[in-house]
Amino acid sequence: MVANYLVVIFAIGLINGAFAESCQNPQVEAVSFTSLDATVVTHIAYITEFTLKCDNPMPENYALYAEVEGKSLTAARIGENKYQVSWTEEPAKARSGVHEVHILDEEGWASLRRARRSNPEAAVAPLLAIQLNHPGSYSGPWVNSEVLATVLSLLIAYTALRNKSKILA
Incomplete structure (x- = not known):
């Protein structure tokens, strides 16, 4: 009877040792x-x-x-x-x-x-x-292409209108 308990305890110790192995x-x-x-x-x-x-x-x-x-x-x-x-x-x-x-x-x-x-x-x-x-x-360009296109189109429009007024004057 005691031998059976010792066998079970020994088996549990072996299993725990196998799982705890690093x-x-x-x-x-x-x-x-x-x-x-x-x-x-x-x-x-x-x-x-x-x-x-x-x-x-x-x-x-x-x-x-x-x-x-x-x-x-x-x-x-x-x-x-x-x-x-x-x-x-x-x-x-x-x-x-x-x-x-x-x-x-x-x-x-x-x-x-x-x-x-x-x-x-x-x-x-x-x-x-x-x-x-x-x-x-x-994260993308520092200046979005939409903003750049808007600024360039405004600059071109301003230059064209300014030159038109100089030609007509």
């Missing part, structure tokens, strides 16, 4: 994309896809989480050891430059949430960090 010596290859034309979209999209390789074998459903500038995100699994993190911002709030994407495993994510309960500014060392460079978004 990535040893993470290596990442990342590709990033951003929306560049703010004239045709209502939000700027940021997307980073990465492949994670570890020295130890990873569990099949290895969950990863991301944090970008205080925003909590989930890393979506899109293939074997391949993940994607994406978010959007309004063009007025989107800033150009490097955005640091912190990737955390379940253990790191739980540590971050515990630390944030007592201090909202707390930070936890991420499993890895990916840098996403956003060069900025094109």
Whole structure:
């Protein structure tokens, strides 16, 4: 009877150990994309896809989480050891430059949430960090073509009327 309980406890310990296993010596290859034309979209999209390789074998459903500038995100699994993190911002709030994407495993994510309960500014060392460079978004020309055409037509009309009055006078 006691042996059965010990076997069950041992089995639960093995399962928990397998699920709580973290990535040893993470290596990442990342590709990033951003929306560049703010004239045709209502939000700027940021997307980073990465492949994670570890020295130890990873569990099949290895969950990863991301944090970008205080925003909590989930890393979506899109293939074997391949993940994607994406978010959007309004063009007025989107800033150009490097955005640091912190990737955390379940253990790191739980540590971050515990630390944030007592201090909202707390930070936890991420499993890895990916840098996403956003060069900025094109918001259109400084002067719209309609305004430029109106100004030019008024200038031409003024010049024509002025020259007409000089010729007739």
